[in-house]
Amino acid sequence: MRIRIFDTTLRDGEQTPGVSLSPEQKLQIARMLDELGVDAIEAGFPVISEGESKAVKMIATAGLSADICGLARADKRDIDAAADAGLDYVHLFIATSDIHLKHKLMMDREEAVRRAISSIEYAKSRGMKVEFSAEDATRTERGFLRDFFKQVAEAGADRADIPDTVGYSTPAYMAEITRDAVEATGLPVSVHCHNDFGLAVANTISGLQAGATCAHVTINGIGERAGNASLEELVMALQCLQFDEARSTGIHTEKLYGTSRAVSGLVGIQVQPNKAIVGENAFGHESGIHTHGVLSNPLTYEPISPELVGHTRRLEVGKHAGLHGMNAMLGEYGVKPTAEQSKVILSRVKALGDQGKKVTDVELLSIAGEVIGEPGLRRMVQLSGFSVSTGIGTMPYAFVKLNVDGKEFSATDYGVGPVDASLSAMQKITGEIAEVRIREYGLASISGGSNALCEVTIGVEDAKGNKASARSVGEDIVTTSVQAVIDGMNRIMLKKMLGGKKTRG
Ligand SMILES: CC(=O)SCCNC(=O)CCNC(=O)[C@H](O)C(C)(C)COP(=O)(O)OP(=O)(O)OC[C@H]1O[C@@H](n2cnc3c(N)ncnc32)[C@H](O)[C@@H]1OP(=O)(O)O
Numbered sequence: 001m002r003i004r005i006f007d008t009t010l011r012d013g014e015q016t017p018g019v020s021l022s023p024e025q026k027l028q029i030a031r032m033l034d035e036l037g038v039d040a041i042e043a044g045f046p047v048i049s050e051g052e053s054k055a056v057k058m059i060a061t062a063g064l065s066a067d068i069c070g071l072a073r074a075d076k077r078d079i080d081a082a083a084d085a086g087l088d089y090v091h092l093f094i095a096t097s098d099i100h101l102k103h104k105l106m107m108d109r110e111e112a113v114r115r116a117i118s119s120i121e122y123a124k125s126r127g128m129k130v131e132f133s134a135e136d137a138t139r140t141e142r143g144f145l146r147d148f149f150k151q152v153a154e155a156g157a158d159r160a161d162i163p164d165t166v167g168y169s170t171p172a173y174m175a176e177i178t179r180d181a182v183e184a185t186g187l188p189v190s191v192h193c194h195n196d197f198g199l200a201v202a203n204t205i206s207g208l209q210a211g212a213t214c215a216h217v218t219i220n221g222i223g224e225r226a227g228n229a230s231l232e233e234l235v236m237a238l239q240c241l242q243f244d245e246a247r248s249t250g251i252h253t254e255k256l257y258g259t260s261r262a263v264s265g266l267v268g269i270q271v272q273p274n275k276a277i278v279g280e281n282a283f284g285h286e287s288g289i290h291t292h293g294v295l296s297n298p299l300t301y302e303p304i305s306p307e308l309v310g311h312t313r314r315l316e317v318g319k320h321a322g323l324h325g326m327n328a329m330l331g332e333y334g335v336k337p338t339a340e341q342s343k344v345i346l347s348r349v350k351a352l353g354d355q356g357k358k359v360t361d362v363e364l365l366s367i368a369g370e371v372i373g374e375p376g377l378r379r380m381v382q383l384s385g386f387s388v389s390t391g392i393g394t395m396p397y398a399f400v401k402l403n404v405d406g407k408e409f410s411a412t413d414y415g416v417g418p419v420d421a422s423l424s425a426m427q428k429i430t431g432e433i434a435e436v437r438i439r440e441y442g443l444a445s446i447s448g449g450s451n452a453l454c455e456v457t458i459g460v461e462d463a464k465g466n467k468a469s470a471r472s473v474g475e476d477i478v479t480t481s482v483q484a485v486i487d488g489m490n491r492i493m494l495k496k497m498l499g500g501k502k503t504r505g
């Protein structure tokens, strides 16, 4: 069965506290969602502001393949705003649980039904298709919910949606009320699940198994409080796990990781490393037993291949590392220790781990260099000049000069602060010579006071998915950041030059 993916990143996702997108940013995300292959995009809630109405209009007229929809309360002004934004598809809602009716809407059940019916009739009179949500459905008295949906269908709604507004349902209950709604309405039914108890995807799947044909989801699971059902998790679960019946979607799964990162950047919310499918660690391994297995056959410790979702594999060393994984990582840099040397290198890596430290690629290589007795691995990139200016009433600015294998490159750029400006300037250079991008940046203070030492940990990646991590410690956060990036770049360039066996990606 083909499942309809209704993406609400731009509406419920944007309701994440602290997130606001400009119309241009919303259009940019809508285009990405369309390319990803979603069936419907909830572009926004047109009545809430001028910018929101403009954004919805821009998306509605952008010629996208997905159906474009907007949210409206059971209220004429909201419906007019949706129609005026150029929509022919509106998502109407009214709460049906007693707690919402009594304490929020101050109306009884009969009034809620009347408001639902009149809003559907009005939206239809304005030429729009209607998807109707019974807000807080899962805390609504079951008999009333069933009756409510029946009347919504009789009033002319085209689709019915079951929101688990505060993530309160269990999968079993979601299935029961989905069956009720399908029977009562005879309409295509959607499910809209929140993640307050971490069950949003499980509840969504349960609703789909019980007869719903559409899932409301967001990229990275962003949304109110603990968020909504995550698009990437749901889509991959439907595609890869065993269910009673096969359910497919139109999502181009190889675009999932890129879309996740792009949305994360635009909304300003980092994806947690252990997030399923798209987190940095979703295909990352440190434990020796795991890296050993993965090197032989990745499916030993990965349920799916990272390429399927546009992600890459990453091996790391640390306290839990083993010889096979560590030697494979060193092999990428052309470093081949003897069996005895490997044991010594690993014990020093573990000693760092025992001190509670993350061990970066640069540290692994410098330990290996010391143990093998080879001079440090060649630095192709060196910092040969650098200055920044910052202050109040001035735009932070950086000048960076790098010596790359004897050739000088320089770049300048602005940024939100001196670190940002320096990293942007560096990226201009690295874009030219090595296409290295910074995928992770962490800054921590490791001693107190204004003369504190800072520690910068950085992850860099090239266009081919080669990754390297580096750490630098110093007194000046800008210089330390630049040094960490340069260390990471050196590792990537060395890896490319040596063309060692690739253990990642
Ligand atoms: C579960 C969900 O995600 S629902 C969607 C939630 N999203 C948002 O709220 C996003 C943006 N919201 C806003 O910008 C504003 O809240 C607006 C523009 C919608 C309304 O702003 P205000 O007029 O200042 O009202 P306020 O937000 O304080 O209160 C909500 C009003 O909507 C009413 N309301 C809530 N749900 C509905 C509904 N489904 N149908 C009709 N009226 C509703 C409330 O009763 C209250 O009405 P009142 O002002 O007459 O008392």
Ligand SMILES: CC(C)C(=O)C(=O)O
Residues within 6 Å of the ligand: 012, 093, 133, 135, 136, 161, 163, 164, 165, 166, 192, 194
């Ligand atoms: C408007 C509705 C569908 C909603 O977002 C919710 O109940 O979570």
